[in-house]
Amino acid sequence: MSPASSHDAVFVARRRFFDEGRSASGIVAAPILRSWERCAGQGLDVSRSPLLVPPTAHELRELQERHARLSRLARPELDALQGDARLTGSVVIVTDTAGVVLDMVGDAAFAGRAAEVALRPGVSWNEAATGTNAIGTALVERQPIAVHGAEHFFERHRILACAAAPLIDPRGNVAGALDMTGPAAIRHVHALGLMRLAAEQIEHRFFSEGFAHCMMLRFHADRALVGTPREGVLAFAEGVLVGANRRGLELMKLDWSAIDHAKLAALLPGVRPSDQIQPLRGPQGTRLYGRLLDPARRPSRGGATSARAKASAAPSGEIEPILGEEMQASLARAVRLVNAGIPLLLLGETGSGKDVFARRVHAESERCDKPFVPVNCAALPEGLIESELFGYEAGAFTGARRQGAPGLLRQADGGVLFLDEIGDMPLSLQSRLLRVLQDKQVSPLGGGKPVPVDFALICATHQSLSTLLAAGAFRQDLYFRIAQYVVERPPVRHHPDRLALVRRLWRQLGGETAGVALSDEVERLLAAYEWPGNFRQLVGTLRALMVLGEPGQPVDVSALPAEIRAAVPTFNVVISTPPTSLAEQTRSALQAALDASDGNVSRAARRLGIDRSTYYRRLLKEKDRCL
Numbered sequence: 001m002s003p004a005s006s007h008d009a010v011f012v013a014r015r016r017f018f019d020e021g022r023s024a025s026g027i028v029a030a031p032i033l034r035s036w037e038r039c040a041g042q043g044l045d046v047s048r049s050p051l052l053v054p055p056t057a058h059e060l061r062e063l064q065e066r067h068a069r070l071s072r073l074a075r076p077e078l079d080a081l082q083g084d085a086r087l088t089g090s091v092v093i094v095t096d097t098a099g100v101v102l103d104m105v106g107d108a109a110f111a112g113r114a115a116e117v118a119l120r121p122g123v124s125w126n127e128a129a130t131g132t133n134a135i136g137t138a139l140v141e142r143q144p145i146a147v148h149g150a151e152h153f154f155e156r157h158r159i160l161a162c163a164a165a166p167l168i169d170p171r172g173n174v175a176g177a178l179d180m181t182g183p184a185a186i187r188h189v190h191a192l193g194l195m196r197l198a199a200e201q202i203e204h205r206f207f208s209e210g211f212a213h214c215m216m217l218r219f220h221a222d223r224a225l226v227g228t229p230r231e232g233v234l235a236f237a238e239g240v241l242v243g244a245n246r247r248g249l250e251l252m253k254l255d256w257s258a259i260d261h262a263k264l265a266a267l268l269p270g271v272r273p274s275d276q277i278q279p280l281r282g283p284q285g286t287r288l289y290g291r292l293l294d295p296a297r298r299p300s301r302g303g304a305t306s307a308r309a310k311a312s313a314a315p316s317g318e319i320e321p322i323l324g325e326e327m328q329a330s331l332a333r334a335v336r337l338v339n340a341g342i343p344l345l346l347l348g349e350t351g352s353g354k355d356v357f358a359r360r361v362h363a364e365s366e367r368c369d370k371p372f373v374p375v376n377c378a379a380l381p382e383g384l385i386e387s388e389l390f391g392y393e394a395g396a397f398t399g400a401r402r403q404g405a406p407g408l409l410r411q412a413d414g415g416v417l418f419l420d421e422i423g424d425m426p427l428s429l430q431s432r433l434l435r436v437l438q439d440k441q442v443s444p445l446g447g448g449k450p451v452p453v454d455f456a457l458i459c460a461t462h463q464s465l466s467t468l469l470a471a472g473a474f475r476q477d478l479y480f481r482i483a484q485y486v487v488e489r490p491p492v493r494h495h496p497d498r499l500a501l502v503r504r505l506w507r508q509l510g511g512e513t514a515g516v517a518l519s520d521e522v523e524r525l526l527a528a529y530e531w532p533g534n535f536r537q538l539v540g541t542l543r544a545l546m547v548l549g550e551p552g553q554p555v556d557v558s559a560l561p562a563e564i565r566a567a568v569p570t571f572n573v574v575i576s577t578p579p580t581s582l583a584e585q586t587r588s589a590l591q592a593a594l595d596a597s598d599g600n601v602s603r604a605a606r607r608l609g610i611d612r613s614t615y616y617r618r619l620l621k622e623k624d625r626c627l
């Protein structure tokens with residue numbers, strides 16, 4: 001079906017279903033129709049907008065902490081898909097079982113537009129509240145689904161094109177969803193396939209934790225796919241099936257009801273544990289290949305399997321940061337300054353390691369046994385940032401908790417307060433923060449008594465604060481207060497020996513121990529690529545390659561993401577997306593020039609033939625318009 005006819009068909013179907021109360025069967029896909037029926041049956045009113053309440057920053061943090069394992073296991077896919085999302089002007093999202101958005105990466109401009117319809121961290125996109133949408137509907141249907149434009153139940157979601165796949169855990173329970181959402185105006189034909197594949201990889205990674213005591217069968221009908229995320233996995237405890245992935249069940253012609261019932265001896269009579277791939281006789285005589293790994297024989301340390309599993313499951317923050325000599329010296333200086341009560345300002349592009357550095361300073365400082373409280377000023381909703389930071393008295397405002405809240409500044413008492421993206425702090429709050437830093441006491445909202453606080457301050461930003469100062473968007477007095485010592489985290493592309501860096505990171509991720517090597521050509525391309533997402537992107541890509549790699553067979557170029565293989569500069573790609581309005585054209589041009597100038601505002605302004613302060617004014621205006 002052409003996009004146009006499909007578009008018309010959806011409108012015909014909507015008229016029939018919503019206006020005339022007739023069946024739209026055969027006009028739109030069956031899962032969409034089932035979802036419309038469920039939504040209407042639950043009393044959702046198509047003519048009204050859903051009420052979606054964003055959480056407080058505190059609730060969001062709690063939510064993310066509660067689901068830290070899922071986020072961690074999904075992180076390599078998010079990192080690997082980030083480039084694709086940016087190229088297609090979309091975002092990639094991980095949600096929990098209830099459809100609550102936990103993590104979102106991708107195109108910042110589109111993320112701003114998505115936030116306008118409440119597609120943002122902490123908000124639930126379950127079908128019962130949000131109507132037909134890929135996340136909620138995939139969770140109900142337990143199958144991958146794409147929902148485009150007017151297929152969404154609510155009118156305001158028509159600007160979206162979403163594709164989502166549910167994440168099913170090894171016990172057959174829905175663990176969450178992976179989704180790619182972009183503007184409905186642009187068709188991303190591969191989105192559903194990408195989500196399906198990435199969900200399969202995440203589900204495969206679910207086995208890296210909690211199954212150490214199990215006999216593991218890793219198998220496939222195609223011998224070459226054994227040992228890859230495409231393989232079937234069945235886990236047995238005392239001979240009984242206790243965990244599986246969808247592929248494993250499908251190959252064995254089983255369904256989820258086999259969990260806790262099916263027996264290894266009945267499925268594969270006579271099979272013996274072996275690290276080597278062996279031919280297996282599957283159901284109805286089908287030919288399969290696989291390894292049956294016995295925990296008693298599995299190497300506990302340093303062996304291929306455990307090292308690979310460990311590497312792929314390691315959270316992004318867990319990899320030991322690589323600190324060159326110069327960086328070690330900088331860290332030592334930073335620790336001495338923080339111990340002496342002098343604030344630090346960390347500058348550097350996104351992903352260059354500012355957060356890692358700040359945590360390291362805390363860990364090596366005299367305040368290491370007191371809290372490290374990170375606050376992302378860009379992620380806090382503007383209306384909440386004040387109460388979240390400074391706390392509030394009981395009943396200070398409508399919606400406040402009955403007992404009040406101490407606020408993040410007080411939570412950092414005795415420890416280190418890390419204000420990330422300080423450049424995004426609204427001007428009105430900058431003055432309040434300055435007062436706290438001068439007086440060393442916090443006055444909660446609602447007129448409570450000032451409370452003394454003692455914290456070391458580390459701020460960070462990827463923006464040029466001098467440009468913000470010139471544009472009047474950042475207070476000079478606050479700047480001088482927080483920028484008493486500035487540490488610059490260099491971008492990865494300025495690393496003096498990128499090849500050595502790639503090799504060291506690969507080693508650190510466990511590549512060598514797992515016997516998985518990168519081919520010379522892959523190493524060359526990785527070293528040549530400019531890594532706009534810096535360490536975050538580089539580590540994420542290496543993790544993905546590790547999952548795709550096979551012991552004894554060097555990872556080859558075909559495993560690399562297209563953008564690294566082709567090394568297409570982001571500038572060309574960003575401007576190739578057809579902007580739809582004057583505002584979008586302006587935004588695109590500002591962003592594209594900035595991307596092409598490595599984030600340097602002066603150079604971006606020169607490219608556009610305007611001066612720096614005009615560039616900045618425009619950028620702030622367009623940003624305000626987006627948010």
Ligand SMILES: Nc1ncnc2c1ncn2[C@@H]1O[C@H](COP(=O)(O)OP(=O)(O)OP(=O)(O)O)[C@@H](O)[C@H]1O
Pocket residue numbers: 316317318319320321322323348349350351352353354355356357420461462534535536537539
């Ligand atoms: N020196 C390092 N060695 C190895 N990995 C690193 C290093 N620095 C950062 N990383 C990796 O990159 C990821 C991103 O780092 P981090 O969050 O510190 O960046 P950032 O500069 O704070 O980014 P942003 O500005 O987007 O918040 C980390 O999770 C870590 O895995």
